[in-house]
Amino acid sequence: xxxxxxxxxxxxxxxxxxxxxxxxxxxxxxxxxxxxxxxxxxxxxxxxxxxxxxxxxxxxxxxxxxxxxxxxxxxxxxxxxxxxxxxxxxxxxxxxxxxxxxxxxxxxxxxxxxxxxxxxxxxxxxxxxxx
Numbered sequence: 001x002x003x004x005x006x007x008x009x010x011x012x013x014x015x016x017x018x019x020x021x022x023x024x025x026x027x028x029x030x031x032x033x034x035x036x037x038x039x040x041x042x043x044x045x046x047x048x049x050x051x052x053x054x055x056x057x058x059x060x061x062x063x064x065x066x067x068x069x070x071x072x073x074x075x076x077x078x079x080x081x082x083x084x085x086x087x088x089x090x091x092x093x094x095x096x097x098x099x100x101x102x103x104x105x106x107x108x109x110x111x112x113x114x115x116x117x118x119x120x121x122x123x124x125x126x127x128x129x130x131x
Contacts, residue, residue, distance in 0.1 A: 043093060043094050043095065044094070044095065044096055045065050045066055045067050045087075045094045045096060046065070046066040047063060047064060047065040047066065047096065048063070048064050049061055049062070049063045049100075050062050050063075050064075057126070057128070058102065058126050059125065059126055060123060060124060060125055060126060061100065061102065061104060061123075061124040061126060062121065062122070062123055062124070063085070063121070063122040063124065064119050064120070064121050065087065065096065065119065065120040065121075065122070066118065066119055067089075067094060067113075067118050067119070067120055068118045069093045069094070069118075070089060070093070070094070070113070070118055070120075071115070072113075072115070073113035073120075075089050075090040075091060076088075076089055076090075076113065076120065077089070077090070078111055078120075078122070080104070080106045080109045080122070080124070081106055082103050082104060082106055082127070083099055083100045083101075083102070083103050083104070084097070084098070084099050084100065085097075085098050085100065085122070087120070100124075102126055102127075103126070103127040104124040104125060104126055104127060105124070105125045105126070105127050106124075108125045109122060109123065109124045109125070110122070110123050111123075
């Protein structure tokens with residue numbers, strides 16, 4: 001009885017953080033973007049945020065986080081919001097909570113953990129006003 005509504009079937013999604021054995025993309029070091037605040041609740045890992053392209057309005061923010069004490073991406077928890085990144089480890093070795101100066105499209109972000117270099121790379125597309 002009634003009208004059938006449109007149905008969606010979820011296909012198993014890939015993990016949010018992809019683990020790699022070798023770094024496949026070499027990211028050139030560019031001028032870092034200053035973050036507006038850092039809240040410390042544990043050991044803060046070293047990180048850098050670069051904008052792509054360097055000149056004009058950025059299309060992407062690329063964040064490299066050094067996690068030398070992390071062996072696997074399975075121990076990481078990463079939450080990305082429009083202007084905030086929160087990273088923690090299951091063993092409470094690292095904790096990072098930062099606010100970004102630019103709004104990003106959190107639905108389109110991706111992350112890779114390189115097991116050889118122990119670097120987590122997060123690629124974040126920048127939200128552009130369409131008005």
